[in-house]
């Protein structure tokens with residue numbers, strides 16, 4: 321059976337260095353999915369305190385998860401009502417559970433897992449066709465992905481170990497979940513992306529990066545011949561200060577585009593056929609129309625088998 325297309329999976333897990341555009345890309349992917357009629361949710365871990373699922377555009381919802389309320393929901397759904405009530409009352413239990421290494425990560429992953437199920441566990445909750453996880457920066461993102469498996473190994477038996485195993489399997493199932501890295505074409509984020517790929521590959525059941533989204537690429541406006549002309553003008557003794565300022569700006573932009581090309585090349589070597597690119601948008605702020613533009617761009621690149 322051929323691999324399902326990216327947007328027809330049920331979970332997309334996005335990670336990458338802070339500031340590279342993860343949130344923007346999460347909404348662009350979600351927008352692309354919503355436009356094709358999929359009920360889509362962007363889930364993050366901002367922990368703003370409000371954990372309701374809110375519609376931000378037609379067919380596009382957003383939710384922030386926080387481990388504490390994920391714990392409370394877990395207890396109310398998984399544990400028979402009277403016991404859950406008692407457990408919820410027990411601050412000691414909650415404090416103990418929350419202090420268990422990996423428990424917060426497991427709870428967040430469990431919540432993402434629950435959101436992506438056809439049959440939601442929470443009463444009255446509508447199912448989603450696709451959940452896009454706007455995960456924290458690479459290091460923490462990888463730790464999140466690994467948490468269910470680690471937990472299952474440590475706990476071994478019992479209901480939590482069993483659930484952790486189910487969650488781990490769901491995230492490792494490439495038909496269900498796609499793990500994506502977002503990066504910009506700069507040295508550090510690209511290095512982190514390569515390291516992320518390596519760290520995901522290690523261990524007993526390795527995860528694979530489905531694709532890398534290279535965000536905010538500058539246009540290359542000048543050819544090498546153009547640049548030589550600009551440099552020659554720049555270095556001529558007679559050039560006025562004003563013209564020199566303009567030439568410097570043009571040359572600096574060219575240098576930046578060239579440097580981005582070198583970083584793009586590093587990514588292409590590591591991820592041939594698995595690199596999607598998005599342009600830098602020269603806007604003071606990205607709002608829904610700009611996100612829609614990025615969505616269309618991703619959509620166009622996804623047609624053709626990604």
Ligand SMILES: Nc1ncnc2c1ncn2[C@@H]1O[C@H](COP(=O)(O)OP(=O)(O)O)[C@@H](O)[C@H]1O
Nearest residue numbers: 338339340341342343344535536599600601606
């Ligand atoms: N393709 C792009 N073109 C222009 N600006 C972008 C682009 N992608 C993201 N940005 C801007 O960069 C900043 C960081 O983006 P954001 O999505 O919040 O990153 P992250 O979630 O990785 O921290 C925001 O101001 C956003 O509007």
Ligand SMILES: [Mg+2]
Nearest residue numbers: 342343344454
């Ligand atoms: Mg963000």
